[in-house]
Ligand SMILES: Cc1ncc(COP(=O)(O)OP(=O)(O)O)c(N)n1
Protein backbone atom coordinates (compact mmCIF):
# COMPACT_ATOMS: atom_id res chain seq x y z
CA UNK A 456 0.00 0.00 0.00
CA UNK A 457 1.30 3.49 -0.83
CA UNK A 458 0.15 6.37 1.38
CA UNK A 459 -0.46 9.64 -0.41
CA UNK A 460 1.94 12.05 1.27
CA UNK A 461 -0.68 14.73 1.71
CA UNK A 462 -2.80 12.22 3.65
CA UNK A 463 -0.16 11.38 6.24
CA UNK A 464 -1.40 12.35 9.71
CA UNK A 465 1.58 13.43 11.81
CA UNK A 466 -0.43 14.39 14.89
CA UNK A 467 0.62 11.54 17.20
CA UNK A 468 3.79 9.89 15.96
CA UNK A 469 5.01 6.90 18.01
CA UNK A 470 8.68 5.97 17.83
CA UNK A 471 9.39 2.51 19.28
CA UNK A 472 12.06 1.43 21.75
CA UNK A 473 12.01 -2.10 23.13
CA UNK A 474 14.63 -1.36 25.79
CA UNK A 475 12.06 0.37 28.03
CA UNK A 476 9.17 -2.08 27.92
CA UNK A 477 7.42 -2.55 31.28
CA UNK A 478 7.03 -6.15 32.53
CA UNK A 479 4.23 -8.01 30.78
CA UNK A 480 4.35 -5.89 27.65
CA UNK A 481 5.99 -6.42 24.27
CA UNK A 482 6.96 -4.18 21.38
CA UNK A 483 3.82 -5.37 19.61
CA UNK A 484 1.43 -4.91 22.54
CA UNK A 485 2.64 -1.32 23.03
CA UNK A 486 2.40 -0.50 19.32
CA UNK A 487 -1.09 -2.02 19.06
CA UNK A 488 -2.25 -0.21 22.18
CA UNK A 489 -1.03 3.02 20.63
CA UNK A 490 -2.68 2.36 17.27
CA UNK A 491 -5.97 1.40 18.90
CA UNK A 492 -6.09 4.68 20.79
CA UNK A 493 -4.98 7.32 18.36
CA UNK A 494 -1.38 6.91 17.23
CA UNK A 495 -1.35 8.10 13.58
CA UNK A 496 2.19 7.26 12.50
CA UNK A 497 4.71 4.65 13.69
CA UNK A 498 8.47 4.53 13.45
CA UNK A 499 10.34 1.41 14.43
CA UNK A 500 13.55 2.53 16.09
CA UNK A 501 15.49 -0.34 17.66
CA UNK A 502 19.06 0.85 17.95
CA UNK A 503 20.40 -2.27 19.66
CA UNK A 504 18.82 -4.93 17.42
CA UNK A 505 20.73 -7.02 14.87
CA UNK A 506 19.59 -6.71 11.26
CA UNK A 507 17.87 -10.10 11.09
CA UNK A 508 15.84 -9.52 14.22
CA UNK A 509 15.17 -5.94 13.19
CA UNK A 510 13.66 -7.14 9.90
CA UNK A 511 11.50 -9.67 11.72
CA UNK A 512 10.28 -7.05 14.17
CA UNK A 513 9.69 -4.56 11.38
CA UNK A 514 7.61 -7.08 9.43
CA UNK A 515 5.50 -7.85 12.50
CA UNK A 516 5.00 -4.17 13.32
CA UNK A 517 4.16 -3.58 9.67
CA UNK A 518 1.35 -6.15 9.88
CA UNK A 519 -0.12 -4.33 12.86
CA UNK A 520 0.16 -0.95 11.17
CA UNK A 521 -1.61 -2.28 8.11
CA UNK A 522 -4.52 -3.38 10.31
CA UNK A 523 -4.99 0.24 11.34
CA UNK A 524 -4.07 1.75 7.99
CA UNK A 525 -1.19 3.65 9.54
CA UNK A 526 2.13 4.20 7.74
CA UNK A 527 5.29 2.55 9.07
CA UNK A 528 8.60 4.45 9.03
CA UNK A 529 11.94 2.73 9.55
CA UNK A 530 14.61 4.50 11.58
CA UNK A 531 18.05 4.81 9.94
CA UNK A 532 17.92 1.59 7.94
CA UNK A 533 17.14 2.34 4.28
CA UNK A 534 18.00 -1.25 3.36
CA UNK A 535 15.42 -2.64 5.77
CA UNK A 536 12.85 -0.15 4.54
CA UNK A 537 13.41 -1.33 0.98
CA UNK A 538 13.47 -4.98 2.00
CA UNK A 539 10.04 -4.86 3.61
CA UNK A 540 8.57 -2.12 1.40
CA UNK A 541 7.98 0.17 4.36
CA UNK A 542 6.25 3.50 3.85
CA UNK A 543 9.35 5.52 4.55
CA UNK A 544 12.48 6.17 6.62
CA UNK A 545 13.69 8.66 9.16
CA UNK A 546 17.35 9.69 9.07
CA UNK A 547 19.37 12.16 11.05
CA UNK A 548 22.24 14.47 10.29
CA UNK A 549 24.77 11.65 10.82
CA UNK A 550 22.90 9.09 8.70
CA UNK A 551 22.79 8.50 4.95
CA UNK A 552 22.52 11.83 3.06
CA UNK A 553 18.97 12.67 2.02
CA UNK A 554 19.58 12.78 -1.77
CA UNK A 555 20.94 9.23 -1.61
CA UNK A 556 17.99 8.09 0.47
CA UNK A 557 15.57 9.57 -2.04
CA UNK A 558 17.46 7.97 -4.94
CA UNK A 559 17.18 4.55 -3.30
CA UNK A 560 13.57 4.82 -2.11
CA UNK A 561 12.01 6.62 -5.05
CA UNK A 562 9.53 9.54 -5.05
CA UNK A 563 6.56 7.97 -3.30
CA UNK A 564 8.15 7.02 0.01
CA UNK A 565 8.06 9.28 3.07
CA UNK A 566 11.43 10.66 4.14
CA UNK A 567 11.89 12.29 7.52
CA UNK A 568 14.96 14.22 8.60
CA UNK A 569 16.12 15.34 12.07
CA UNK A 570 16.51 19.11 12.20
CA UNK A 571 17.83 21.09 15.12
CA UNK A 572 18.68 24.47 13.62
CA UNK A 573 17.68 26.91 10.85
CA UNK A 574 20.76 26.21 8.71
CA UNK A 575 19.55 22.63 8.25
CA UNK A 576 16.24 24.01 7.02
CA UNK A 577 18.12 26.11 4.47
CA UNK A 578 19.72 22.91 3.19
CA UNK A 579 16.43 21.04 2.82
CA UNK A 580 14.89 24.03 1.08
CA UNK A 581 17.73 24.02 -1.45
CA UNK A 582 17.06 20.35 -2.14
CA UNK A 583 13.48 21.28 -2.97
CA UNK A 584 10.10 19.59 -2.37
CA UNK A 585 11.05 16.17 -3.68
CA UNK A 586 13.49 15.30 -0.91
CA UNK A 587 12.41 15.79 2.70
CA UNK A 588 8.72 15.28 3.48
CA UNK A 589 8.82 16.04 7.20
CA UNK A 590 11.33 17.02 9.87
CA UNK A 591 11.72 15.91 13.46
CA UNK A 592 12.24 19.21 15.33
CA UNK A 593 14.24 18.54 18.44
CA UNK A 594 15.51 17.91 20.95
CA UNK A 595 12.78 20.00 22.56
CA UNK A 596 13.33 19.04 26.19
CA UNK A 597 15.86 16.87 28.05
CA UNK A 598 15.29 13.15 27.49
CA UNK A 599 17.03 9.96 28.57
CA UNK A 600 15.70 8.00 25.61
CA UNK A 601 18.23 9.18 23.05
CA UNK A 602 21.63 7.96 24.17
CA UNK A 603 24.65 10.30 23.84
CA UNK A 604 22.58 13.17 22.42
CA UNK A 605 24.57 15.47 20.15
CA UNK A 606 22.12 18.38 20.60
CA UNK A 607 21.25 20.29 23.74
CA UNK A 608 17.54 20.89 24.34
CA UNK A 609 16.24 23.75 22.19
CA UNK A 610 12.94 24.41 23.95
CA UNK A 611 9.93 25.97 22.21
CA UNK A 612 11.98 29.02 21.24
CA UNK A 613 14.39 26.80 19.31
CA UNK A 614 11.48 25.17 17.53
CA UNK A 615 10.10 28.59 16.61
CA UNK A 616 13.43 29.41 14.96
CA UNK A 617 13.14 26.24 12.85
CA UNK A 618 9.52 27.03 11.91
CA UNK A 619 10.58 30.57 10.99
CA UNK A 620 13.29 29.15 8.75
CA UNK A 621 10.74 26.94 6.96
CA UNK A 622 8.72 30.08 6.29
CA UNK A 623 11.77 32.13 5.33
CA UNK A 624 12.96 29.51 2.83
CA UNK A 625 9.41 28.86 1.63
CA UNK A 626 9.51 25.13 2.38
CA UNK A 627 5.73 25.01 2.50
CA UNK A 628 5.63 21.31 1.58
CA UNK A 629 7.65 20.27 4.63
CA UNK A 630 5.71 19.01 7.65
CA UNK A 631 7.03 19.10 11.19
CA UNK A 632 6.87 17.03 14.37
CA UNK A 633 8.28 18.07 17.71
CA UNK A 634 10.33 15.45 19.56
CA UNK A 635 12.28 15.07 22.76
CA UNK A 636 10.93 14.88 26.30
CA UNK A 637 7.30 15.37 25.28
CA UNK A 638 4.69 14.37 27.82
CA UNK A 639 1.14 15.37 28.78
CA UNK A 640 2.46 18.12 31.07
CA UNK A 641 4.12 20.03 28.24
CA UNK A 642 2.38 18.99 25.02
CA UNK A 643 -0.25 21.73 24.98
CA UNK A 644 2.29 24.39 25.82
CA UNK A 645 4.48 23.15 22.95
CA UNK A 646 1.58 23.24 20.48
CA UNK A 647 0.57 26.67 21.75
CA UNK A 648 4.03 28.28 21.80
CA UNK A 649 5.70 26.62 18.78
CA UNK A 650 4.25 28.95 16.18
CA UNK A 651 6.15 30.67 13.37
CA UNK A 652 6.56 34.39 13.91
CA UNK A 653 4.34 35.06 10.89
CA UNK A 654 1.62 33.02 12.56
CA UNK A 655 1.23 30.80 9.49
CA UNK A 656 2.29 27.46 10.86
CA UNK A 657 2.72 25.47 14.04
CA UNK A 658 3.95 21.92 14.53
CA UNK A 659 2.06 19.31 12.58
CA UNK A 660 2.53 16.66 15.20
CA UNK A 661 3.94 15.39 18.46
CA UNK A 662 6.47 12.57 18.28
CA UNK A 663 7.45 10.59 21.34
CA UNK A 664 8.88 7.34 22.64
CA UNK A 665 8.78 6.77 26.38
CA UNK A 666 5.34 8.16 27.20
CA UNK A 667 3.85 5.17 25.37
CA UNK A 668 6.66 2.59 25.11
CA UNK A 669 7.43 2.73 28.83
CA UNK A 670 3.81 2.98 29.93
CA UNK A 671 2.48 0.06 31.98
CA UNK A 672 -0.91 0.94 30.48
CA UNK A 673 -0.11 2.11 26.96
CA UNK A 674 -3.82 2.36 26.11
CA UNK A 675 -4.48 4.87 28.87
CA UNK A 676 -1.27 6.75 28.08
CA UNK A 677 -2.25 7.07 24.43
CA UNK A 678 -5.81 8.11 25.24
CA UNK A 679 -4.43 10.90 27.44
CA UNK A 680 -1.96 12.02 24.77
CA UNK A 681 -4.66 11.98 22.09
CA UNK A 682 -6.97 14.04 24.27
CA UNK A 683 -4.22 16.60 24.98
CA UNK A 684 -3.37 16.92 21.29
CA UNK A 685 -6.98 17.23 20.17
CA UNK A 686 -7.86 19.83 22.81
CA UNK A 687 -7.88 23.18 21.01
CA UNK A 688 -8.05 25.23 24.21
CA UNK A 689 -4.91 25.50 26.37
CA UNK A 690 -6.45 26.54 29.69
CA UNK A 691 -3.22 27.11 31.60
CA UNK A 692 -4.96 29.20 34.25
CA UNK A 693 -8.45 28.68 35.67
CA UNK A 694 -9.86 32.05 34.65
CA UNK A 695 -11.10 33.61 31.41
CA UNK A 696 -8.58 34.28 28.63
CA UNK A 697 -10.96 35.81 26.14
CA UNK A 698 -10.00 39.08 24.52
CA UNK A 699 -11.10 42.09 26.52
CA UNK A 700 -10.51 45.81 26.75
CA UNK A 701 -10.44 46.60 30.47
CA UNK A 702 -12.86 49.18 31.77
CA UNK A 703 -13.42 50.79 35.16
CA UNK A 704 -16.31 48.38 35.63
CA UNK A 705 -14.31 45.26 34.80
CA UNK A 706 -11.40 46.37 36.98
CA UNK A 707 -13.80 47.13 39.83
CA UNK A 708 -15.00 43.56 39.50
CA UNK A 709 -11.43 42.25 39.57
CA UNK A 710 -10.78 44.10 42.84
CA UNK A 711 -13.97 42.77 44.35
CA UNK A 712 -12.90 39.24 43.44
CA UNK A 713 -9.42 39.74 44.91
CA UNK A 714 -10.93 41.21 48.06
CA UNK A 715 -13.30 38.30 48.60
CA UNK A 716 -10.93 35.53 47.48
CA UNK A 717 -7.90 36.83 49.44
CA UNK A 718 -5.32 35.00 47.28
CA UNK A 719 -2.25 33.34 48.74
CA UNK A 720 0.69 34.94 46.92
CA UNK A 721 3.84 32.85 47.15
CA UNK A 722 6.87 35.06 46.61
CA UNK A 723 10.04 33.44 45.35
CA UNK A 724 12.02 36.62 45.09
CA UNK A 725 15.13 38.56 46.01
CA UNK A 726 15.87 39.47 49.61
CA UNK A 727 15.52 43.21 49.04
CA UNK A 728 11.97 42.79 47.80
CA UNK A 729 10.69 40.31 50.36
CA UNK A 730 9.59 42.59 53.16
CA UNK A 731 8.16 45.35 50.98
CA UNK A 732 6.50 42.83 48.68
CA UNK A 733 4.80 41.19 51.63
CA UNK A 734 3.45 44.53 52.83
CA UNK A 735 2.23 45.47 49.35
CA UNK A 736 0.46 42.11 49.13
CA UNK A 737 -1.22 42.63 52.51
CA UNK A 738 -2.29 46.14 51.49
CA UNK A 739 -4.08 44.52 48.53
CA UNK A 740 -6.14 42.24 50.70
CA UNK A 741 -3.99 39.25 49.81
CA UNK A 742 -1.93 36.83 51.87
CA UNK A 743 1.83 36.71 51.21
CA UNK A 744 4.07 33.73 51.88
CA UNK A 745 7.79 34.15 51.23
CA UNK A 746 8.58 30.44 50.91
CA UNK A 747 11.43 28.92 48.92
CA UNK A 748 10.99 25.44 50.36
CA UNK A 749 10.87 23.01 47.47
CA UNK A 750 9.03 20.31 49.38
CA UNK A 751 6.02 22.51 50.08
CA UNK A 752 5.41 24.16 46.70
CA UNK A 753 2.88 21.52 45.63
CA UNK A 754 0.87 22.01 48.81
CA UNK A 755 0.95 25.79 48.48
CA UNK A 756 -0.08 25.67 44.81
CA UNK A 757 -3.18 23.69 45.78
CA UNK A 758 -4.39 26.26 48.28
CA UNK A 759 -7.44 27.99 46.78
CA UNK A 760 -6.51 31.12 44.80
CA UNK A 761 -2.80 30.43 45.14
CA UNK A 762 -0.58 32.58 42.93
CA UNK A 763 3.17 32.43 42.35
CA UNK A 764 5.44 35.40 41.86
CA UNK A 765 8.75 34.16 40.46
CA UNK A 766 11.32 36.93 40.59
CA UNK A 767 14.63 35.62 39.37
CA UNK A 768 16.59 37.88 41.65
CA UNK A 769 15.93 35.05 44.07
CA UNK A 770 18.90 32.97 45.15
CA UNK A 771 16.80 29.81 45.45
CA UNK A 772 18.35 26.85 43.58
CA UNK A 773 17.04 26.35 40.05
CA UNK A 774 15.59 22.99 41.07
CA UNK A 775 13.32 24.80 43.51
CA UNK A 776 12.31 27.36 40.88
CA UNK A 777 11.46 24.60 38.42
CA UNK A 778 9.56 22.67 41.07
CA UNK A 779 7.51 25.78 41.76
CA UNK A 780 6.76 26.28 38.05
CA UNK A 781 5.73 22.64 37.72
CA UNK A 782 3.57 22.76 40.82
CA UNK A 783 1.59 25.83 39.75
CA UNK A 784 1.33 24.80 36.09
CA UNK A 785 0.09 21.38 37.19
CA UNK A 786 -2.96 22.88 38.91
CA UNK A 787 -3.51 25.76 36.47
CA UNK A 788 -2.62 28.42 39.01
CA UNK A 789 -1.07 31.63 37.65
CA UNK A 790 2.63 32.37 37.65
CA UNK A 791 3.87 35.94 37.32
CA UNK A 792 7.43 35.89 36.01
CA UNK A 793 9.82 38.77 36.61
CA UNK A 794 13.16 38.03 34.86
CA UNK A 795 15.06 40.62 36.90
CA UNK A 796 18.26 41.78 35.22
CA UNK A 797 17.40 39.47 32.33
CA UNK A 798 20.62 39.95 30.43
CA UNK A 799 22.81 41.76 32.97
CA UNK A 800 25.07 38.73 33.32
CA UNK A 801 25.53 35.43 31.49
CA UNK A 802 24.33 33.69 34.65
CA UNK A 803 21.05 35.57 34.70
CA UNK A 804 20.55 35.17 30.97
CA UNK A 805 21.05 31.42 31.20
CA UNK A 806 18.80 31.09 34.25
CA UNK A 807 16.00 33.22 32.82
CA UNK A 808 16.05 31.49 29.44
CA UNK A 809 16.04 28.12 31.14
CA UNK A 810 12.97 29.02 33.17
CA UNK A 811 11.19 30.63 30.21
CA UNK A 812 11.57 27.33 28.36
CA UNK A 813 10.42 25.32 31.33
CA UNK A 814 6.89 26.48 32.03
CA UNK A 815 3.87 28.55 31.09
CA UNK A 816 3.49 31.98 32.66
CA UNK A 817 0.28 33.94 33.09
CA UNK A 818 2.29 37.15 32.98
CA UNK A 819 5.87 38.11 32.11
CA UNK A 820 6.78 41.51 33.49
CA UNK A 821 9.93 43.46 32.87
CA UNK A 822 11.38 46.91 32.52
CA UNK A 823 12.06 48.30 29.07
CA UNK A 824 15.54 46.83 28.80
CA UNK A 825 14.39 43.38 29.88
CA UNK A 826 11.46 43.38 27.48
CA UNK A 827 13.52 44.75 24.59
CA UNK A 828 16.11 42.05 25.17
CA UNK A 829 13.47 39.30 25.49
CA UNK A 830 12.04 40.51 22.21
CA UNK A 831 15.57 40.55 20.73
CA UNK A 832 15.10 44.18 19.83
CA UNK A 833 17.90 45.55 21.95
CA UNK A 834 21.09 43.64 22.64
CA UNK A 835 22.61 46.35 24.79
CA UNK A 836 24.07 44.96 27.96
CA UNK A 837 21.90 46.24 30.77
CA UNK A 838 23.22 48.68 33.32
CA UNK A 839 22.86 46.68 36.54
CA UNK A 840 19.30 45.57 37.01
CA UNK A 841 17.72 48.95 36.30
CA UNK A 842 16.36 49.85 32.94
CA UNK A 843 18.97 50.37 30.28
CA UNK A 844 20.23 53.82 29.39
CA UNK A 845 18.67 55.82 26.61
CA UNK A 846 15.05 56.69 25.89
CA UNK A 847 13.05 54.16 23.89
CA UNK A 848 10.09 55.38 21.88
CA UNK A 849 6.63 54.11 22.69
CA UNK A 850 6.11 52.31 19.38
CA UNK A 851 9.29 50.28 19.87
CA UNK A 852 8.33 49.37 23.43
CA UNK A 853 4.79 48.43 22.43
CA UNK A 854 6.12 46.21 19.66
CA UNK A 855 8.62 44.57 22.01
CA UNK A 856 5.83 43.89 24.48
CA UNK A 857 3.71 42.32 21.77
CA UNK A 858 6.62 40.16 20.59
CA UNK A 859 7.23 38.82 24.10
CA UNK A 860 3.51 38.17 24.55
CA UNK A 861 3.42 36.28 21.23
CA UNK A 862 6.59 34.24 21.81
CA UNK A 863 5.46 32.97 25.20
CA UNK A 864 1.67 33.11 24.64
CA UNK A 865 1.33 35.13 27.80
CA UNK A 866 0.34 38.57 29.07
CA UNK A 867 3.48 40.71 28.72
CA UNK A 868 4.06 43.87 30.75
CA UNK A 869 6.72 46.45 29.93
CA UNK A 870 7.18 49.04 32.65
CA UNK A 871 8.60 52.52 32.27
CA UNK A 872 7.40 56.10 32.06
CA UNK A 873 4.59 54.59 30.01
CA UNK A 874 3.60 51.00 30.65
CA UNK A 875 2.64 48.60 27.87
CA UNK A 876 0.59 45.45 28.29
CA UNK A 877 -0.04 42.98 25.47
CA UNK A 878 -2.19 39.85 25.45
CA UNK A 879 -0.58 36.94 23.59
CA UNK A 880 -2.77 34.19 25.04
CA UNK A 881 -5.06 33.97 21.97
CA UNK A 882 -7.82 33.04 24.36
CA UNK A 883 -5.91 29.83 25.06
CA UNK A 884 -6.47 28.61 21.51
CA UNK A 885 -3.85 26.13 20.35
CA UNK A 886 -3.90 24.06 17.20
CA UNK A 887 -1.56 21.82 15.28
CA UNK A 888 -0.38 23.04 11.86
CA UNK A 889 -2.39 26.22 11.47
CA UNK A 890 -0.48 28.36 13.94
CA UNK A 891 -2.35 31.52 14.85
CA UNK A 892 -4.00 31.66 11.42
CA UNK A 893 -1.59 34.36 10.34
CA UNK A 894 -2.12 36.65 13.32
CA UNK A 895 1.28 38.04 14.31
CA UNK A 896 2.62 39.89 17.33
CA UNK A 897 1.68 43.21 15.78
CA UNK A 898 -1.94 42.10 15.78
CA UNK A 899 -2.08 41.46 19.51
CA UNK A 900 -4.22 43.57 21.83
CA UNK A 901 -1.89 46.12 23.42
CA UNK A 902 -2.63 48.95 25.80
CA UNK A 903 -0.55 51.83 27.08
CA UNK A 904 -0.86 53.22 30.60
CA UNK A 905 0.05 56.85 31.20
CA UNK A 906 0.31 58.66 34.49
CA UNK A 907 3.16 61.07 34.05
CA UNK A 908 6.59 60.25 35.33
CA UNK A 909 7.13 59.35 38.99
CA UNK A 910 10.89 59.81 39.40
CA UNK A 911 10.87 58.93 43.09
CA UNK A 912 9.74 55.40 42.17
CA UNK A 913 13.32 54.80 41.16
CA UNK A 914 14.65 56.08 44.48
CA UNK A 915 13.31 53.23 46.58
CA UNK A 916 14.11 49.55 46.56
CA UNK A 917 11.73 46.97 45.11
CA UNK A 918 9.28 49.38 43.49
CA UNK A 919 9.41 47.44 40.24
CA UNK A 920 9.46 44.07 41.99
CA UNK A 921 6.41 45.09 43.99
CA UNK A 922 4.40 45.69 40.85
CA UNK A 923 4.98 41.96 40.46
CA UNK A 924 3.39 41.41 43.87
CA UNK A 925 0.42 43.50 42.75
CA UNK A 926 -0.03 41.58 39.50
CA UNK A 927 0.34 38.23 41.29
CA UNK A 928 -2.34 39.30 43.82
CA UNK A 929 -4.77 40.36 41.10
CA UNK A 930 -4.36 37.32 38.85
CA UNK A 931 -4.45 35.02 41.87
CA UNK A 932 -7.64 36.53 43.23
CA UNK A 933 -9.74 36.02 40.11
CA UNK A 934 -12.85 33.90 40.04
CA UNK A 935 -13.00 31.31 37.23
CA UNK A 936 -15.14 33.86 35.38
CA UNK A 937 -12.58 36.62 35.93
CA UNK A 938 -10.49 37.82 32.99
CA UNK A 939 -6.70 37.55 33.04
CA UNK A 940 -6.03 40.65 30.92
CA UNK A 941 -8.38 42.75 33.03
CA UNK A 942 -6.52 41.63 36.16
CA UNK A 943 -3.05 42.48 34.84
CA UNK A 944 -4.11 45.85 33.42
CA UNK A 945 -6.01 46.65 36.63
CA UNK A 946 -2.95 45.84 38.71
CA UNK A 947 -0.70 48.14 36.70
CA UNK A 948 -3.28 50.97 36.68
CA UNK A 949 -3.70 50.71 40.45
CA UNK A 950 0.03 50.57 41.08
CA UNK A 951 0.79 53.57 38.91
CA UNK A 952 -2.06 55.60 40.45
CA UNK A 953 -0.80 54.73 43.93
CA UNK A 954 2.73 55.73 42.99
CA UNK A 955 1.58 59.10 41.76
CA UNK A 956 -0.57 59.66 44.89
CA UNK A 957 2.27 58.65 47.19
CA UNK A 958 4.70 60.98 45.41
CA UNK A 959 2.43 63.94 46.20
CA UNK A 960 2.20 62.98 49.87
CA UNK A 961 5.75 62.01 50.76
CA UNK A 962 8.63 64.10 52.15
CA UNK A 963 11.33 61.97 50.55
CA UNK A 964 12.15 58.42 49.53
CA UNK A 965 11.77 57.09 53.07
CA UNK A 966 8.23 58.31 53.49
CA UNK A 967 7.48 57.43 49.87
CA UNK A 968 7.83 53.76 50.78
CA UNK A 969 5.22 54.15 53.50
CA UNK A 970 2.98 56.41 51.43
CA UNK A 971 3.01 53.90 48.57
CA UNK A 972 1.68 51.17 50.80
CA UNK A 973 -0.92 53.54 52.23
CA UNK A 974 -2.01 54.60 48.75
CA UNK A 975 -2.29 51.00 47.55
CA UNK A 976 -4.30 50.10 50.63
CA UNK A 977 -6.59 53.14 50.27
CA UNK A 978 -7.23 52.78 46.52
CA UNK A 979 -7.77 49.04 46.79
CA UNK A 980 -10.30 49.27 49.59
CA UNK A 981 -12.06 52.28 48.04
CA UNK A 982 -12.28 50.37 44.74
CA UNK A 983 -13.16 53.34 42.55
CA UNK A 984 -11.05 52.76 39.37
CA UNK A 985 -13.07 55.43 37.58
CA UNK A 986 -11.30 57.99 39.79
CA UNK A 987 -7.75 56.73 39.30
CA UNK A 988 -5.24 59.15 37.79
CA UNK A 989 -3.53 56.58 35.57
CA UNK A 990 -5.12 56.47 32.13
CA UNK A 991 -5.48 53.60 29.70
CA UNK A 992 -5.49 53.70 25.95
CA UNK A 993 -5.45 51.13 23.18
CA UNK A 994 -2.11 51.03 21.43
CA UNK A 995 -3.48 49.12 18.52
C1 LIG B 1 10.45 11.73 14.36
C2 LIG B 1 11.91 11.61 14.68
N1 LIG B 1 12.63 12.72 14.90
C3 LIG B 1 13.94 12.60 15.19
C4 LIG B 1 14.53 11.36 15.26
C5 LIG B 1 16.02 11.24 15.54
O1 LIG B 1 16.67 10.68 14.42
P1 LIG B 1 18.26 10.68 14.40
O2 LIG B 1 18.73 12.08 14.56
O3 LIG B 1 18.67 9.96 13.20
O4 LIG B 1 18.67 9.87 15.69
P2 LIG B 1 18.35 8.33 15.94
O5 LIG B 1 16.86 8.19 16.10
O6 LIG B 1 18.82 7.58 14.73
O7 LIG B 1 19.11 7.98 17.17
C6 LIG B 1 13.75 10.25 15.01
N2 LIG B 1 14.32 9.02 15.05
N3 LIG B 1 12.45 10.37 14.71
Ligand SMILES: Cc1nc(C(=O)O)sc1CCOP(=O)(O)O
Nearest residue numbers: 593594598600635636663664665
Ligand atom coordinates in the same frame (compact mmCIF):
# COMPACT_ATOMS: atom_id res chain seq x y z
C1 LIG C 1 14.38 9.51 18.92
C2 LIG C 1 14.66 10.88 19.40
N1 LIG C 1 15.15 11.85 18.58
C3 LIG C 1 15.31 13.01 19.20
C4 LIG C 1 15.83 14.24 18.55
O1 LIG C 1 15.98 15.24 19.26
O2 LIG C 1 16.08 14.16 17.34
S1 LIG C 1 14.89 12.93 20.84
C5 LIG C 1 14.45 11.30 20.68
C6 LIG C 1 13.94 10.50 21.82
C7 LIG C 1 12.61 11.01 22.32
O3 LIG C 1 12.17 10.14 23.33
P1 LIG C 1 11.14 10.58 24.47
O4 LIG C 1 9.82 10.85 23.78
O5 LIG C 1 11.07 9.39 25.35
O6 LIG C 1 11.71 11.79 25.15
Ligand SMILES: [Mg+2]
Nearest residue numbers: 531546547550
Ligand atom coordinates in the same frame (compact mmCIF):
# COMPACT_ATOMS: atom_id res chain seq x y z
MG1 LIG D 1 19.28 8.18 12.85
